[in-house]
Amino acid sequence: MKFIAALGLMGAMVSAGSAGELLRPRVNLGTANVKTISGDRGGYVIDYAIRALKLQRSGGFVRFNGACDSACTLYLSMPRSKMCVTRNASFGFHLPYGAGARGNQVAANFMMKNYPGWVRGWIAKRGGLKNSIATMTYADASRFLPTCPSAQRLTIASLSPTRLRGG
Template sequence: MPTNLPPAWVGWTVAMATGFFTVLTMLPANAETVSGNPGGQIVTFALHVAKLRAADEPVHFDGACDSACTLYLSLPVEQLCVTPRASFGFHLPYGVGARQNAVAANYLLSQYPDWVRQWIEEHGGLSHTLMRMEADEVAMHLPICVEVQA
């Protein structure tokens, strides 16, 4: 690690790396239904999505999936399905610091499939205001769930 980084940055990096390994052991890779998920830390969702991808586990959307939860959309289409109650809320990341938030926003956008990035761009881009993609728009790109597991 470069020595010219501020001590706070080094501490933050070490804390994040420790958190990565902790989350990997805590998050089971099971088929799951997403409903009413407000999001959370991008790192937590990114690790869980990676685990789901590796296990080829399906994800059913049956309600709101907001903020970092939208990273599930980076999974292969074959792993995803939506019900008429599904929706996705997008906004700029916040809470860490301007530089880290910009990195997080770029990461989110880089992970989304083209159709999501295009939808975000058509709706003015990510901002601090939540913008919602409803099920009818999502269903043009993802299959409809045959049966949702509770």
């Protein structure tokens, strides 16, 4: 019962905090609090809901640079302006399991409620969440999330015009 109540509370906090931010997509990796995700197989829904909320409240940024599967996909509930994807990014979606029939349904409802509309639409086009993993690749994700600037472009962009002229 605590699990179900915690998910309900987390849903209210995540949804309320991210609604306005979704309308302002921009990439700013200048923040010191950048979480790079690569090879994250997920875990408990409640743990990832808390992680995403804490990162969002701290003003953090998520750089998806590899697989983000299962509960890890809850990071997609963060404001679009606080995320970017590289060409290596992918997202794996499936029905939650391991918390009993009722707990699994609550977790699935929580995830779907907190995903942005473009993620819910992508999942719906594939028949909804299933026991098997449906993988969203960079090609689909990059239609909705900005591509992360490369390290080389960041370095070049950070050089002042006087350095480029040799002065």
